[in-house]
Amino acid sequence: MTQLLLVVAVSCGRTEPLVETIALVLDAGGADAGRADAGATDAGLVDAGVPTSCANAPGPQTAQRCAQKLRFLSVSRSMPSCFVDVRMNVGDEGVLEWDCGTTMGRAEVRFPRARFTGVVSGDLLEVCFGSQFDWSDGCRWTSAQALRGALTAGATLRLTYSEAPQPGQLGCVVPCSASGEVLNLGP
Numbered sequence: 001m002t003q004l005l006l007v008v009a010v011s012c013g014r015t016e017p018l019v020e021t022i023a024l025v026l027d028a029g030g031a032d033a034g035r036a037d038a039g040a041t042d043a044g045l046v047d048a049g050v051p052t053s054c055a056n057a058p059g060p061q062t063a064q065r066c067a068q069k070l071r072f073l074s075v076s077r078s079m080p081s082c083f084v085d086v087r088m089n090v091g092d093e094g095v096l097e098w099d100c101g102t103t104m105g106r107a108e109v110r111f112p113r114a115r116f117t118g119v120v121s122g123d124l125l126e127v128c129f130g131s132q133f134d135w136s137d138g139c140r141w142t143s144a145q146a147l148r149g150a151l152t153a154g155a156t157l158r159l160t161y162s163e164a165p166q167p168g169q170l171g172c173v174v175p176c177s178a179s180g181e182v183l184n185l186g187p
Contacts, residue, residue: 059108064101082176153186
């Protein structure tokens with residue numbers, strides 16, 4: 001019976017953080033993390049897979065910058081009881097700025113409690129935000145939140161959230177994941 005209770009407790013996921021979470025600056029690994037071919041080898045190196053941490057890169061740096069407004073529409077957790085360190089509330093508005101004088105440039109999305117950084121390539125935005133938090137399982141966790149989608153006004157950007165305990169820790173609970181949508185309101 002003890003084993004059954006332990007399995008049930010672990011499979012419920014986390015419901016709240018142990019302490020307030022803080023922003024984290026880490027490298028997310030390969031630029032192709034999260035793609036359908038993630039995990040494939042290239043020249044003997046294994047891909048990092050879906051990232052669980054993100055780099056805090058600089059935002060737009062050219063004189064020709066474009067800006068659009070965004071609105072956070074929804075978040076769906078892998079389990080209803082899961083805590084996910086998504087730093088946006090449904091209805092929050094944010095700003096997307098990017099280097100628009102080139103076909104590829106730096107990009108930044110700012111919401112009241114989150115700053116995503118990454119790139120724009122043509123009409124495609126890819127930005128990421130990472131965090132770190134302690135949990136009641138005694139583990140230190142890292143998370144990555146990525147926004148991807150078209151720059152077109154009216155388009156919906158896809159939010160993905162993944163997390164993992166930092167390496168070398170034992171006895172950590174089952175990780176949670178989430179997805180969501182952000183509406184591009186245009187200029």
